[in-house]
Amino acid sequence: MIQCKTSKAIGGMGHSKKRKEDARFIQGKGTYVDDVKLPGMLHMDIVRSPYAYAKIKNIDASKALEIPGVIAVVTGKDLEKYNLHWMPTLMSDTQMVLPTDTVMYQSQEVAAVIATDRYIARDGKEAVRVDYEPMTPIIDPFESLAPEAPVLRDDKEGKTDNHIWHWEVGDKEKTDAIFDNAEVTISQQMHIPRIHVASIETCGCVASYNKVENHLTMYMTTQAPHAIRTVIALVAGHVGLTEEKIRVISPDIGGGFGGKVPVYPGYVIAIAVSFLTGAPIKWIEDRSENLQADSFARDYHITAEMAGTKEGKILATRFKVLADHGYTDASANPSKFPTGLFSIGTGSYDYGAAYMEADAVYTNKPPGGVAYRCSFRVTEAVHAIERINDKFAKKVGKDPAQ
Amino acid sequence: MEITLTVNGTEHTVQVEPRTLLVHVIRETLSMTGTHIGCDTSSCGACTILVNGRSAKSCTLLAVQANGAEIITVEGLATTEGLHPIQEGFHLNHALHCGFCTPGVMLRAVELLEKNPNPTEEEIRWGISGNLCRCTGYNNIVKAIQWASAKMQNKELPSTEPEFV
Amino acid sequence: MIAENFVYSAPTSLSEAISLLHEYGDDAKILAGGHSLIPMMKLRFAAPTHLIDLKDIPGLSYVREEDGYLKIGAMTREVEMEDAAVVREKYHIFGDATKLIADPQVRNFGTIGGNLAHGDAANDHPAVMIALGAEVEIASQDGKRIVPIDDFFYGFYTTAVQHGEVLTEIRLPAANGRYGTAYHKAERKAGDYATAGVAVMVQLDEQGQCLRAGIGLTNVNPLPMRASRSEAVLVGSQLTAEVIEQAAQMASEDCNPSADLRGDEDYKRHLVKVITKRMLHQAISRAKK
Numbered sequence: 001m002i003q004c005k006t007s008k009a010i011g012g013m014g015h016s017k018k019r020k021e022d023a024r025f026i027q028g029k030g031t032y033v034d035d036v037k038l039p040g041m042l043h044m045d046i047v048r049s050p051y052a053y054a055k056i057k058n059i060d061a062s063k064a065l066e067i068p069g070v071i072a073v074v075t076g077k078d079l080e081k082y083n084l085h086w087m088p089t090l091m092s093d094t095q096m097v098l099p100t101d102t103v104m105y106q107s108q109e110v111a112a113v114i115a116t117d118r119y120i121a122r123d124g125k126e127a128v129r130v131d132y133e134p135m136t137p138i139i140d141p142f143e144s145l146a147p148e149a150p151v152l153r154d155d156k157e158g159k160t161d162n163h164i165w166h167w168e169v170g171d172k173e174k175t176d177a178i179f180d181n182a183e184v185t186i187s188q189q190m191h192i193p194r195i196h197v198a199s200i201e202t203c204g205c206v207a208s209y210n211k212v213e214n215h216l217t218m219y220m221t222t223q224a225p226h227a228i229r230t231v232i233a234l235v236a237g238h239v240g241l242t243e244e245k246i247r248v249i250s251p252d253i254g255g256g257f258g259g260k261v262p263v264y265p266g267y268v269i270a271i272a273v274s275f276l277t278g279a280p281i282k283w284i285e286d287r288s289e290n291l292q293a294d295s296f297a298r299d300y301h302i303t304a305e306m307a308g309t310k311e312g313k314i315l316a317t318r319f320k321v322l323a324d325h326g327y328t329d330a331s332a333n334p335s336k337f338p339t340g341l342f343s344i345g346t347g348s349y350d351y352g353a354a355y356m357e358a359d360a361v362y363t364n365k366p367p368g369g370v371a372y373r374c375s376f377r378v379t380e381a382v383h384a385i386e387r388i389n390d391k392f393a394k395k396v397g398k399d400p401a402q
Numbered sequence: 403m404e405i406t407l408t409v410n411g412t413e414h415t416v417q418v419e420p421r422t423l424l425v426h427v428i429r430e431t432l433s434m435t436g437t438h439i440g441c442d443t444s445s446c447g448a449c450t451i452l453v454n455g456r457s458a459k460s461c462t463l464l465a466v467q468a469n470g471a472e473i474i475t476v477e478g479l480a481t482t483e484g485l486h487p488i489q490e491g492f493h494l495n496h497a498l499h500c501g502f503c504t505p506g507v508m509l510r511a512v513e514l515l516e517k518n519p520n521p522t523e524e525e526i527r528w529g530i531s532g533n534l535c536r537c538t539g540y541n542n543i544v545k546a547i548q549w550a551s552a553k554m555q556n557k558e559l560p561s562t563e564p565e566f567v
Numbered sequence: 568m569i570a571e572n573f574v575y576s577a578p579t580s581l582s583e584a585i586s587l588l589h590e591y592g593d594d595a596k597i598l599a600g601g602h603s604l605i606p607m608m609k610l611r612f613a614a615p616t617h618l619i620d621l622k623d624i625p626g627l628s629y630v631r632e633e634d635g636y637l638k639i640g641a642m643t644r645e646v647e648m649e650d651a652a653v654v655r656e657k658y659h660i661f662g663d664a665t666k667l668i669a670d671p672q673v674r675n676f677g678t679i680g681g682n683l684a685h686g687d688a689a690n691d692h693p694a695v696m697i698a699l700g701a702e703v704e705i706a707s708q709d710g711k712r713i714v715p716i717d718d719f720f721y722g723f724y725t726t727a728v729q730h731g732e733v734l735t736e737i738r739l740p741a742a743n744g745r746y747g748t749a750y751h752k753a754e755r756k757a758g759d760y761a762t763a764g765v766a767v768m769v770q771l772d773e774q775g776q777c778l779r780a781g782i783g784l785t786n787v788n789p790l791p792m793r794a795s796r797s798e799a800v801l802v803g804s805q806l807t808a809e810v811i812e813q814a815a816q817m818a819s820e821d822c823n824p825s826a827d828l829r830g831d832e833d834y835k836r837h838l839v840k841v842i843t844k845r846m847l848h849q850a851i852s853r854a855k856k
Contacts, residue, residue, distance in 0.1 A: 014563075014564070015563065015564075016496060016562065016563060016564050018493065018494070019493075019496070021501070022492070022493040022498060022501075023493075024501075025498055025501030025504050026476075026485070026489040026492050026493055026498065026501075026504060026505075026508070027436070027476065027477065027479070027480055027485075027489065028434065028435070028436015028437070028475065028476035028477045028505050029436065029477075030436070030501050030502075031435075032435075032438065032502065034429075034435075034438075034439070035429075035435035037430075037433070118426075118569065119419065119421070119422070119569050122569040123571075123572075126571070126611070198536065199536055200438075200440040200441075200446060200448055200500070200502045200503055200534060200535070200536040201438070201440065201500075201502050202440075252500070252501065252502075253500060254438070254440075254500050254501075254502030255500045255502065255536045255537060257536075286442050286568045287440070287441045287442040287443060287568070288442075288568065288610070403575065419572055420572065420573055420574060420575035420618065421569065421570045421571070421572050421573060421608075423569075423609075442568040442609065443568070443606045443609070443610070444602060444605075444606055444669075444672075444673060445758075447670070447672060450672055456646070456675040456676075457671060457672045457675060458672055458675055458676060459602075459672045459673065462601065462602055462605050462606060462609075462673075462676075463601070463605070463676070464575070464601070464605065464618075466575050466577070466620075467598075467601065467620060467622065469577075510671065510672065513671075514671070528666065528671075528757070529671060531670045531671070531757035531758055532669065532670025532671055532672045532673060532757075532758060533670075
């Protein structure tokens with residue numbers, strides 16, 4: 001028998017290491033972002049759209065501004081004056097900070113209320129009146145690709161459809177030939193639905209801009225402080241916030257699972273308001289906002305096929321994927337599809353050939369396709385490949401494990 | 403409204419609105435930020451504290467409902483003698499990862515062990531059913547509570563070394 | 568999540584609470600634990616202008632057998648019910664049910680009266696009280712009146728408790744002879760509302776014939792529901808496997824579940840049948856002990 005444990009005196013292998021961070025966590029002395037309190041800090045709450053797709057006709061903040069303690073109500077038109085109303089995503093797409101005329105998904109940020117405490121900010125949010133002209137949303141990616149579908153991203157010059165990108169890998173010709181001549185072929189359609197990471201701590205930040213030193217300190221619950229700093233500089237570089245003037249502090253973080261990689265509009269609004277007022281701005285989303293408006297994982301429609309012999313030898317596989325990325329392509333890494341989908345999809349079995357293609361499409365939903373727990377299209381690929389393997393085995397009358 | 407709370411042995415008189423949640427008084431007025439807000443709707447248990455010895459979800463209690471109450475938060479678990487056995491148990495058994503749910507689970511466990519000093523694994527699992535750990539470390543949380551149970555009864559302590567499968 | 572503001576009072580007598588209800592009018596709500604009401608207020612689904620907290624009124628929290636009834640004070644917390652010796656000994660159904668209601672922290676504050684007066688067919692106590700044949704005592708300026716549980720639920724979030732009234736007590740015929748009860752619900756996760764739940768009470772004579780039977784159903788009907796046809800089949804019969812099967816079948820036919828995230832109609836009917844059968848067997852075996 002192999003002894004895979006060193007002696008107690010030596011320690012190391014087979015012995016648990018005690019964590020250094022426990023001391024603060026078990027005594028309530030951790031610092032999560034909502035624990036950060038700065039002098040003169042103001043609170044922000046966000047007015048959100050009840051519609052998935054609508055024109056904004058008017059925003060009336062007068063009632064909100066009458067509430068003692070409400071300092072300001074910020075809209076897309078206000079940010080537009082500073083060219084801060086759009087920002088890039090990690091996939092080089094663009095995303096609204098606050099809309100100037102159209103909302104693209106339910107619960108999208110429409111205006112921000114700044115107040116002296118979070119209760120007053122919440123009351124201010126309730127008092128902002130927004131007139132919408134609802135339009136028919138597209139929530140099905142197949143309908144979104146139909147020729148008669150309206151172009152959702154009409155902000156993009158020359159855009160004539162809702163297609164985002166096409167990606168393919170493998171030997172199409174060889175794969176198709178194997179399928180054409182195979183004794184047994186099977187096909188399975190599957191939908192891997194949207195899921196939300198639901199980390200136990202919601203997202204939030206404290207943006208603190210120091211006017212005298214022209215320096216921004218961002219406390220935020222983020223998994224990607226460096227990428228975030230770059231994005232902030234891309235959004236706000238033109239008003240003087242270049243990368244070296246930004247410090248992102250990611251304190252203790254109550255779970256992320258990929259949902260704390262993206263830049264959410266709330267962060268940018270908080271920065272903009274701190275930049276304009278000079279006061280630190282705290283924004284902490286509540287659970288409803290977190291579940292409705294943060295980025296989602298998955299939402300993939302996959303048609304997976306397998307070809308083989310009557311004896312049960314697998315010869316080839318073919319995937320066609322439709323990825324519902326919501327109204328903007330905000331997933332975290334362009335290499336995801338080749339690394340995950342193809343490598344995992346072809347890694348477990350001995351194929352003669354394989355071909356996979358994927359198309360991403362816009363719909364009236366929050367961003368989709370953000371990683372969740374080793375997602376990188378791995379989960380989707382494993383699910384698809386094992387399901388078609390089971391189906392193939394059943395068809396040829398074998399145990400799937402053989 | 404003016405209310406008085408005794409938190410971890412210290413009496414505080416504070417002004418609140420009727421709608422002010424107990425968790426906000428603890429976190430913001432009294433600056434004890436070890437009690438967390440996770441779900442906001444009494445589902446996750448991150449805001450669990452003890453109110454007159456009973457575990458309670460402080461995001462679903464109005465501060466005025468707790469007027470006059472004795473409250474224990476995570477900051478009140480350790481004494482000058484050292485950590486509470488439940489805190490030791492969590493540390494030694496790796497029962498936490500991000501730490502956000504930890505204070506709530508520990509306070510829930512304190513009441514559980516008070517009522518039932520020697521719970522079975524099933525009783526522990528039912529006992530913490532109001533606390534979510536999104537890092538899903540439940541197995542070690544159960545072990546930590548078992549460890550604390552043994553320690554509080556001066557019994558032989560279970561091993562905290564990892565198991566080889 | 569933050570509620571709209573309101574005026575809070577904590578009266579120290581029932582008469583004071585009732586006169587406050589009259590003074591404040593329709594938008595006043597009673598706070599009896601608050602673990603359903605406060606989340607609704609935080610989500611801004613409810614915005615009462617006044618909250619009248621019953622916590623400081625003495626004499627509303629008790630569980631005792633008296634005059635042939637089990638009497639439960641409206642402000643009795645779920646945990647007090649769970650721990651009461653008389654309940655543990657004779658009324659096993661409350662042990663079954665309270666374990667499945669939300670979670671320990673919520674049960675430390677939620678009250679039995681609040682659970683009923685909330686008027687939600689997804690709550691568990693309504694079906695339990697239907698099975699047990701409970702009556703509800705309601706106090707007003709004119710004194711107290713008794714409402715049988717079958718006349719108590721009016722509709723979604725509305726009950727026989729009218730404006731200016733307070734639910735003060737729930738009473739049910741005391742356990743007597745060979746008496747057995749049981750409750751179970753199918754839930755997606757610990758603490759969830761029922762996908763379907765069934766409460767059962769049976770009383771048998773010495774020969775095993777059924778003298779009394781009660782079956783209440785949770786969350787498979789717009790209102791908490793009594794499975795009357797099933798009860799009729801049981802009473803006067805020997806509770807054989809065939810009779811139980813028939814009663815369970817009828818319960819699944821008579822309920823009116825709606826499809827939702829917890830399951831479709833057929834699935835819920837199937838659950839009602841299976842759980843009714845199991846709970847009848849459970850209640851009978853408890854009755855025979």
